[in-house]
Amino acid sequence: MVVGARKAGAGREIASAITRQGHRADFLEIDVSDDANVIAAAREFAKQWDHLDVLVNNAAIKLVNDTSVLENPDAVLRETLETNTLGPLRVTRAFAALLGNSAAPRVVNLSSGGGQLADGAAGWAPAYCISKTALNMVTAQLAVALPRFAINSMCPGWVKTDMGGAEAPRTVQQGADTIVWLAEAAPQNLTGKFLRDREIIPW
DSSP, X not given: OEEEESSHHXXXXXXXXXXXTTSOOEEEEOOTTOHHHHHHHHHHHHTTOSOOXXXXXXXXXXXXXXXXXXXXXXXXXXXXXXXXXXXXXXXXXXXXXHHHTSSSOEEXXXXXXXXXXXXXXXXXXXXXHHHHHHHHHHHHHHHHHOTTSEEEEEOXXXXXXXXXXXXXXXXXXXXHHHHHHHHHTSOTTOOSOEEETTEEOOO
8 A cells, every 4th residue: 555645644654654664665755736746656656566456536625715706806716726636637647547557457536425516616715616527527528438348426414624624523433434445346347437335326
């Protein structure tokens, strides 16, 4: 397992914690908002491994000033899209060749119910929600472009994380369940879909 993170200290801490639990984890520094950095990270990965079985695109931001679709400055949307939408796209492109060396390559994009066109627009964090709607289309496009891959978006729900906060009703384990299932056990021909709790949901 390789843990990719922009903040080296936090990334190494997570990798060490996983290793202490008996599962080897290495750290790879990567900033998904920086194209050159992502390409360099893929090259660094390739120095040690000749293939990648599963890519989980988990990096995301929700800016504190993301409050109103009518009042947000353009910069809020641009910064959010760079990480939440373009980030997973550029990482998948950079690692596509390594994934292609796998017998059953899989990509899991962490999206959000806030990105659903079907009842997804509740008015909160509009830049974040727009970025996740766009991410879902990135997923659909990648699934067509890479037909041998299983590429899906998933909604973890409102989870107790640094972003979700302590009031969130779902545990990290509940939020991660579908990610792990898509990474390890879901049918390889399940691709180009949006899921929550291992079930396909409307875009």
